[in-house]
Amino acid sequence: MAGERLDEQAMALRAVKEFQDGMVVNLGVGIPTLCSLYVPPERDIFFHSENGIIGFGPVVTDPAEADVNLVNASIQPVKPRPGMAIVDHAESFAIIRGGRIDITVLGAIEVSEKGDLANHHLPGKPIGSLGGGMDLAFNAKKVIALMTHTTKDGRPKIVRELTQPLTVPRCVKLIITDIAVIEVTPQGLLLKELVPGWTPEEVQALTDAPLRVAEDLKVMELL
Amino acid sequence: MAGERLDEQAMALRAVKEFQDGMVVNLGVGIPTLCSLYVPPERDIFFHSENGIIGFGPVVTDPAEADVNLVNASIQPVKPRPGMAIVDHAESFAIIRGGRIDITVLGAIEVSEKGDLANHHLPGKPIGSLGGGMDLAFNAKKVIALMTHTTKDGRPKIVRELTQPLTVPRCVKLIITDIAVIEVTPQGLLLKELVPGWTPEEVQALTDAPLRVAEDLKVMELL
């Protein structure tokens, strides 16, 4: 029997390991926003949000500290951080389009083995919401999809061909899920890390697209 | 014998009469910059300069008051004025291109009867300098050419067809010179005002293009 799945906090923790000092990082709606909680204040990671804040602090967890005029792109209050800067929306996306985002961590509905991303149109909805995700996925230096490995009813979200509406073609470079870390390579998907208790076969069974197993396959470490 | 010609200060004074409260006005290099000296401080005329200052005060005449970091587009020091705002160069021209300049007062080498403007390439120079004049003449609501009526060697500057390189076609709406005020109309040039002592015939003699005389031809008033 397979191991346990990571909870959202643990998934965010794993994503944070990708961040290096000096990087400009944009966190998408949902699980990705949790990442801001797990970056120690002494680390110089610059969080950028679409609404124009650069270098803000972690998400506020105590409503007494919340400022309705300092929210991230998920409209969660965040803490100010020394060295923060504020720009308007056009300039915020000049930063994105100009290629200044080192990493964007996005939620995903599906990811294909070619790195195609579906993340704007939820099944059953009359229309999707693009938000800033499309600009981010087209223009960030590295796109990380952070998502549960399967849907709530157990279907694979990592697929050969998207079954959900395409948001951005061939953009995802790394997929971090609640059971594995998978790299998107020109040769297809490469299984790099397993959550403790999981085997490559068990992960493959929950993945529509074929996985190659990295020679240096690791057990995922969170800290 | 014709009357005296206006000096530069008087020409600027006449141009200032075109300014109404609330207007955004851009003053070109040369005589036009003098206009800022003749607007009383209680008037709400907003001077815009290409380098990104909006709502500055008059040109500084005492070097002790000069600030090397507060200059107009002619690199003359200007006084700050309450309610002033500073933007960068791209935004400064967003203001121009976006059609927010009510009046631009530009120097001119030649103006044609159709309102064609030549003001970027001085005779004898290997190349011209466009500066902000082209953007201003293309996009301001009203372009006023403020210039001597003739060249230093007495040739007319108001012509049927430009003899100097075209800067912007059909843009000048009003010509203010040291002897007359002339409106550019679809039917050609209309002589509206004369400097005291001058007759329509004398002005025509110094003008290459034909002038119609306005029914309400006036003697120029400066105050």
Added chain:
Amino acid sequence: MPVNKVVASFDEAVSDIFDGAVLLIGGFGGPGECPSYLIAAVARKNVRDLTIVANLAGWGLELAADVRERLAPVLPIPPDWYDQGLLVERGQVRKGILSFPAAPGHYLMPFERALLEGKVEVELVPQGTLAERIRAARAGIAAFYTPTGAGTFVAEGKEVREFDGRPYVLERALRGDFSLIRAHKADRYGNLVYRGSSRTFNATMAGASRITIAEVDEVVEVGELDPECVVTPGVYVDRVVVRPREPRPWHEPM
């Protein structure tokens, strides 16, 4: 005559908004940056067939109450949060040019309901393209080439051209009849400053319409705003109107 862009009431501020007008509505999606009282005045005026240009389609009154309750443990939300969803709920909107027409999760925003009922049209725009199209209108740029959207549904029916080996989509400037924006402080010249994340689309939309109307917390004397820190110069702003000190219901004339 001294320039004074401050008008006495919200109803006066929006008095010339007409049926069929294109409204650029500032804010991002939260309560802090929403021009609530301007939106309420447009609702009271009951103009119809509006095109709204905004990031979100808006929660409307009913869902806002729900969101308020759900968020209370994290972000206390003021009672006078009236967003563009109010206009949608009341049937005043014919078209939305939006980045976020669909609510996240199980919520269904009024605009989604109207869409299902065939009562509104929608143009779905990537958020950065939306911001840049609005900025282009302000800046007198007719159109521009952006990499975002090439090879996706966003590029359908649009020119795609390669520059330096990368495909770019031609996008048009998006100019409004009125920009309704929220700012923190203004002076009578219309110079504006914002607070934190409330700058967002508010500053972008200032000057992108024929008329820009700013709802502000406070009007200060000319000269009080530091020229180095003015975000929106008054040249972009036509009218300024001050928010009430105490929250007021949306339907009361004011």
Added chain:
Amino acid sequence: MPVNKVVASFDEAVSDIFDGAVLLIGGFGGPGECPSYLIAAVARKNVRDLTIVANLAGWGLELAADVRERLAPVLPIPPDWYDQGLLVERGQVRKGILSFPAAPGHYLMPFERALLEGKVEVELVPQGTLAERIRAARAGIAAFYTPTGAGTFVAEGKEVREFDGRPYVLERALRGDFSLIRAHKADRYGNLVYRGSSRTFNATMAGASRITIAEVDEVVEVGELDPECVVTPGVYVDRVVVRPREPRPWHEPM
């Protein structure tokens, strides 16, 4: 590891500028906003075949002395004003993309002399188009349509297209290898503020090159700059270097 973009010397700051590089040089034309010590360091490094992108072609040392003397009764000019004309005088420039290559009046700038001698090429650009092309590079926009220049020599060889009945000229983004800019204060993250009219092309060029280098009066602690008033966020700035307290001659290593 803490981010610190402050480098110890001007020579270090420009150490990777190479022959043939495209330099966006900030400022407008006056002494207050000129990145003088960065330009001096490029002169000392003696890199050749440069393309300079700037408003003015630059006065150079000789004319600057003349201008200084002429302006003294109106505007006292600091002795350490070294503009891009220095690079032209020294034969380091192959091409200028400029709005103001010709000096006003009877002056002949070094660039004009070099042009007459066939030593440099020039691209004459309207100032607003120059600023917008640079801004487009920063903003990831490949090209845009501007009304300025339609029907004139500026539009020759370029696409002209009508939008809403008005002709617009297609202009390309203008990206540099290095932006050399002048600012007032910086922190170690590279956040910048300017002073008055020194913002101009300096802020526009920040982030429009692969590498942006800012010459500043002062570096302050992180947190000292008001986030509401930061003009250039550090994300656009790669290196910061502090001007000397006392004027220094251009040719001395520093």
